[in-house]
Amino acid sequence: MENGTLNNEQKKALAEFIEVVNRMRKVQNKPLISQSTAIKFLCARKFDVARSIILHEQHEETRLREGLFNFSCAVEPLKSELQTQKFTILPTRDSTGAAIAIFTARYHTPNFSSHQTTLQGIVYQLDIALENIKTQRCGLVFIYDMSDSKYANFDYDLSQKILTLLKGGYPAKLKKVLIVTAPLWFKAPFKILRLFVREKLRDRVFTISLPQLTQYIPRESLPKHLGGTIDIDHNKWLTYCLNYMTNSEKYGSSDMSEHICNSNNTKKEVDPDPKVNNVIGENNIERSAIVKNNLSSGWTCNTANSREESSPMPTSSVSSGFSDDDSLRCDSSQSLTISQFIDHVLKKKRTGLMKEYEEIKTRSPDGTFTASRVRANLLKNRYTDVLCYDHTRVLLAQSDNDPLSDYIHANFVDGYKQKNAFISTQGPLPHTCADFWRMIWEQQVLVIVMTTKVFECGKVKCEQYWPPEESSEDQMYHNFKISTNSVNKFDNYVVTRLEITYTNTNEVRQVSHFQFNSWPDFGVPHSAVAMLDFLGKVRKCQSSMLQVLGDKWAGHQKGPPIVVHCSAGIGRTGTFCTLDICINRLEDTNTVDIKSSVERIRSQRAYSIQTAEQYVFCHLALIEYALARGFISTPPDLSELNSLDDSD
Structure with a gap:
């Protein structure tokens, strides 16, 4: 999928996915899914229809089990949870175009925040980030920042739930998980947590020191406290989310985000983006195009060093050479x-x-x-x-x-x-x-x-x-x-x-x-x-x-x-x-x-x-x-190749 345009094979997969899923939803007396939501699940599984359907089922089960439907971002305790800044989406991307999400462990206090509230804060922001076509196509990098955190900040069950959500219950490509500055006491639970990650993803989970982080994400895409160059403004990101959800409610929400915010609650706190309000008519197609265009330009951060999403970034070692996202098998037609x-x-x-x-x-x-x-x-x-x-x-x-x-x-x-x-x-x-x-x-x-x-x-x-x-x-x-x-x-x-x-x-x-x-x-x-x-x-x-x-x-x-x-x-x-x-x-x-x-x-x-x-x-x-080593039994005649000149 390039620039949101599907090829013939992808269109065929889209039609098949919608037909199968909506047939099941009719039986279950649930609202039918839209084309835009179907594309998110298909993108997350490379347009493999069977795997995308499984992902959709797991996603529904996870949302239902964890209470991730019908909550409001303007009502406590979620409102305060979002203000903790423990989870945020950066205004920049990694060198492959993936969106960057950060969970800051030291801001999490298990005694004051339930699993449900924390997960609601995460999916609320992820859902909005995933409205971006580039994020659908390029996926997500998840940074778990353990800098300056203590054992009292660590919640094993919550960590397991987040991994369960990301590994197979959320419609986004998880490109890698970077655990930064893991304390020694984290090593043992980490070994157990890795068991909850499917083997293919396991090679994308890294525990690294702070200096190593720039090996995986360019410095100009990271906040200053993680060794980068940008100043981030979490409140500006939350304002952006509220504006987006308010307009989604007013002009017809997508079914991926319909559960999040009630417009009656959010409009009183933050006015929708006037640029969107002044232009959008009652035509949902026109509204969708404008909001998508607004979203694809990214939200801005409070720094002269921030980049537009379209700006080129240097390729990192993670995405060059042998490093594709699924393996390092180096398969090629020349093998x-x-x-x-x-x-x-x-x-x-x-x-x-x-x-x-x-x-x-x-x-x-x-x-x-x-x-x-x-x-x-x-x-x-x-x-x-x-x-x-x-x-x-x-x-x-x-x-x-x-x-x-x-x-x-x-x-x-x-x-x-x-x-x-x-x-x-x-x-x-x-x-x-x-x-x-x-x-x-x-x-x-x-x-x-x-x-x-x-x-x-x-x-x-x-x-x-x-x-x-x-x-x-x-x-x-x-x-x-x-x-x-x-x-x-x-x-x-x-x-x-x-x-x-x-x-x-x-x-x-x-x-x-x-x-x-x-x-x-x-x-x-x-x-x-x-x-x-x-x-x-x-x-x-x-x-x-x-x-x-x-x-x-x-x-x-x-x-x-x-x-x-x-x-x-x-x-x-x-x-x-x-x-x-x-x-x-x-x-x-x-x-x-x-x-x-x-x-x-x-x-x-x-x-x-x-x-x-x-x-x-x-x-x-x-x-x-x-x-x-016995790969061949008869020595070949290499006399024409052995006359090597060993001089300098």
């Missing part, structure tokens, strides 16, 4: 079975694969580099020709109200079935080590992968940002003390267990540092087997450290992002990420698609995989892995 993949490689040969890479390499960058080019940030970049995309860059928490203090030369890269699985970054510089450790701390990183040596080819490739030996003195970077607890050296790599102490609070965390030493700059590892063994050890370590965390981590089941860096953070770093993604996909689906994987990584971290040799190596290493 091949392992046997087809080997035939493809043998047919292409070395020259064909290199030509394929050159075609990818010549494409223009898939984003902007504005932040990297700010004068104050230029010195934070190791190389002048390697910059960070704006839409996926990692944002640090601002310090001392300095807007430039959020910059670090690092980008999020999605993994297989995991958003933001990696942070691809450059080797730290002497003056960026403190920012590097701040990023590790804020992103709750467990594993760092380093695919370069500190000194190579007569040049410093990376600052020594950690104590190299157990006997080394601790290193201090502003508020972070770095200690080395153990060092284990293997033929091709070194594993160092580090301890980070945040001196402001004396909190201590463990981080594993993996350094692969057999990988020349601009080249490829001398042994695919050694590289694959290294990658396997990294994943095993991430998994074991995640188990140790237990309830302290309530995010994605694969854990926090793995930080990967070389010197520039694109060549060897991109190769490592590509192999990890392709191996996980092979294990899961028995299919391969290296070309699309590289293209998608490059859309999040510019110039990832720096040379054709690295691109060819990914193909050879994947075949080596398939052979070792």
